[in-house]
Amino acid sequence: MLPIDRPNVWVGRESELAVLHAAVGALGRGLGSVVWVEGEAGIGKSSMVAAALVTARDTGCQVLWGTADQLFQRLPLGVMLDCLRVRSGSPDPRRARIAAFLRDRRPGLFEPDDLAHTAIEMLVALVDESCTERATVVVVDDIQWADEASLLVWHRLAVAAEQLPLLLIGICRVGTGRREVRELRAATGRRGTVISLGPLNETDVTALVTDLIGVPPGPVLTEFAARAMGNPLYVCELVDALIRERLVGPAGELPETALDHIPFSYAAALNDRLGVLPARTAQMLRTASLLGGEFRVTELAAVLDVPASELAESVQDTVSAGLVVSVGRELAFRHPLIRQALYEGMPAALRSALHGEAARALAETGADPLRVAQQLLAADQPGSDWARGWVARTASVLVAQAPGIAVELLQRELDRPLPDQDDQQILLVGLARTLLSMGRHAEAATRARQALALAAEPQHHAEMYWVLTRALFSAGDNDRAVEAVRHALAWPELPALWRARLLAMLAMFQRASTGDLDAADATAREALAAGEEAADQFSMAYALIDLWLTHSVRRDHAAALSHVDRALDVLAEDPEHANLRTYSLDARVFTLQNLERWPEAESTLRYRRTLSPDRNDSGQVTSALTAAVLLYWLGRWDDAMAELDAVDLDATEITYAGLRERGPMMLRHGVAAMITSRRAERSAADEHLRAGLDLPIATISDRENSDFLLAAHALTAEQDGNPHAAVSILSGMLNRRPGEMTLTHQWLPDLVRIALDVGDHSAAVAALRSCQSEAAAEVPPARAAAARDRCRGLLNRDPAALRSAAAHYRKVGPSVPLAGTLEDLAATLAGSGDMAEARLVLNEAVDLYHTFGATWDIRRVENRLRQHGVRRGVRGGRPPRPTNGWEALTPTERRVAAMIAEGRSTPRIAQDLYLSRRTVQTHVSHILGKLDMRSRVEIAREALRHGADAAQG
Secondary structure (H helix, E strand, O other), rough: OOOOOOOOOOOOOHHHHHHHHHHHHHHHHHOEEEEEEEOOOOOOOOHHHHHHHHHHHHHOOOEEEOOOOHHHHHHHOOHHHHHOOOOOOOOOOHHHHHHHHHHHOOOOOOHHHHHHHHHHHHHHHHHHHHHHHHEEEHHHHHHOOHHHHHHHHHHHHHHHHOOOEEEEEEEOOOOOHHHHHHHHHHHHHHHHHEEEEEEHHHHHHHHHHHHHHHOOOHHHHHHHHHHHHOOHHHHHHHHHHHHHHHOOOOOOOOOHHHHOOOOHHHHHHHHHHHHHHHHHHHHHHHHHHOOEEEEEEOHHHHHHOOOOHHHHHHHHHHHHHOEEEEEEEEEEOOOHHHHHHHHHOOHHHHHHHHHHHHHHHHHOOOOOOOHHHHHHHHHOOOOOOHHHHHHHHHHHHHHEEEEEEEHHHHHHHHHOOOOOOHHHHHHHHHHHHHHHHOOOHHHHHHHHHHHHHHOOHHHHHHHHHHHHHHHHHHHOHHHHHHHHHHHHHOOOOHHHHHHHHHHHHHHHHHHHOOOHHHHHHHHHHHHOOOOOHOOOOHHHHHHHHHHOOOOOOOOOOOHHHHHHHHHHHHHHOHHHHHHHHHHHHHHHHHHHHOOOHHHHHHHHHHHHHHOOOOOOHHHHHHHHHHHHHHHHOOHHHHHHHHHHHHHOOOOOOOOOEEEOOOOHHHHHHHHHHHHHHHHHOHHHHHHHHHHHOOOOOOOOHHHHHHHHHHHHHHHHHHOOOOHHHHHHHHHHHHHOOOOOOHHHHHHHHHHHHHHHHOHHHHHHHHHHHHHHHHHHHHHHHHHHHHHHHHHHHHHHHHHHHHHHHHHHHHHOOHHHHHHHOOOHHHHHHOOOOOOOHHHHHHHHHHHHHHHHHHHHHHHHHHHHHHOOOOOOOOHHOOOOOOOOOOOHHHHHHHHHHHHOOOOOHHHHHHHHOOHHHHHHHHHHHHHHHHHHOOOHHHHHHHHHHHOOOOOOO
């Protein structure tokens, strides 16, 4: 009987079915062939083959089907005798005769090998005779379990199939370690057809579920079915279990609570599949499920308290059964549902106890603290002396690896009565430190105060002052932060190292709270001297960054650069202070931009990205934002958006040493809103504006990083026909508070332009004066000076001042303010009657805007010039870039595609292009979307088809 109880599991495999149907059709014409069908366990191989063979049976072919299992490996010719129906009671005399021969064989007459060869010949002859009577199909399912003699029969029939009306099909699970099966598969590939079945895609899974329940599945059921990872058998069993438990509604809906666990009947069905394994192996698998989806043999041996060598046979059994696969130095469950079924098949109380034992066993063998912590969390048994002691001893290491897990364990232990005050102190210190690193400032301050009340160790006491002051400052409570740090500095037992660090922090707070740059400088120099005396690189570099910041606020960018370069020299390559080093490099990029040394800024950014390429922390976020701002001014907006898209949207607060807080996320939304609004992509711009403007401004860093957001807000007001609102929004930047960094000169030319358009002469004059003030302070004259000339040219309708600014931008860059200056120059020339030059400058401005994709700016400049009777003439505009296909790819995306075609990995592409890995992944995602593709292989083919070269893109 054909195993075709699931006629729908071959959905989405029409091409594979076509191969089988073609083989059946050829069989009807007397032509034989060999087919090998392979795939992972449960992938629906047997049912798909059976579906095709219904046609063979209906057209009069004889179909013989046999299924092997592990038992057949120990029974000579077992699966072939079963498949060919060779039994003692067979009504066919030929089959009965072969069965009698094997039953009555005499050891004295035949050696075992002679007996096997004779039986093989008899079986091959039987098939030969059957084929002379009518076309025959022979199928061996789960051929990976067949004994050697049966494999020899299959091979002999494969050779004979070319001369007989015989279709021979082998169905095999991939990943078998048996040499004989691999050789048989290779031989089939040389003389027949190999069909490799992969998992179903999302569309096919939806179609399969629809067929099972009669209606399209709802979103929760779709998500639930996705857990089967495209395995049709698991999809069917999963949905059947949900139906049996009456969880699926008439419209295909499923309650969200169903996602928490797999159905009991489904877990039981998967557990039943372990029945083919020895009891010892099944128990080993259940223990392995406690360790997660991936585990090491050494971990498993530790938990089971046996030598690893004793697990060799059981591990091999699980690999051969297709339940476990090798992943590098670890083993992994081939399918997550198998692990989940094993895990949930154990009573909760038993699981908890086993997790607790596993945690202790792993800790005693020196396992990775994260692995031990995961077991402790799963055990949910706080309060034991061993667990509390381990958490206290390991807190600092665990915080660095997994702060979320560390917080949960620390809080859980602290919620229990602690007889040992030393343990409580250590746990509180670790918890306060971790909460601060996660941006949970109020909680961090509370725990730091608790720790200060207990801390007897001077180091712990000093660190808690550090945590408390940073938490207060980050929450926007500057006055209390300054009070706390001064209180700490007055403590007579304060260690010299922490005195230096707290002084450096105080300098940062002074700048932020009072704006007194002189006082901040004096404190920073005191911190620098204290750091030198204590030989502490961190406090020395921190103090130098304080000086970089105060001099940047003063617009003395030359002095700021010297301070940040000295900080980098102090830090050298010390990995202990890698975060402060990468922050310092970001600061250097910022200053080089202010000095208009754009190539050096790019070079510094590239170097910064060679540091810690594997890290996915806040340093990577600030790197992406630093890059995005730089790329914005350089006019490489596609690349800037790729950087912004790579920023983790959950990173609402990015903190390091009190230097940065929520501001970077405001900057992320601000730059994105500016680009999308200038590209006339209003829905995207509005979304970024809403997200950015919803963030509270609590610290000076928030204000300093909100300028792009406010400028984009003003631009959208202008686009909406409300220029008065735009003037009001931009005018808010003129009130720069003492000590505030914000580079207002970047936005003042736009304020002058819009204010003049609405007749608000006073606002335009105020903008010019503010820009003049920045330019006067700027050392050496650079960006602010050019912006001043542009503002003056607009206010006084002076083409000479605008020509001066344009000449400056042409010489040093960047291109975005050059395009805006040319627009203003063209409008001023047209207003004075110089139409010919106005048209030339207009065309240059529009050409630049086209390179950025600044659709809105093009509309605006053409409208401004049209009011003076100046049009672009016959040149016309460039056609917009397509949104789909190869031509839609940006230059960087083409380079990435070319590198993929060359076989370079994501880390290698990131290294070669000086991008973060997340940015490369974003580029790949954009490429797939524009090309309507699903894999890197397809990208590679398309790049090769277009002859893309990585050097050219």
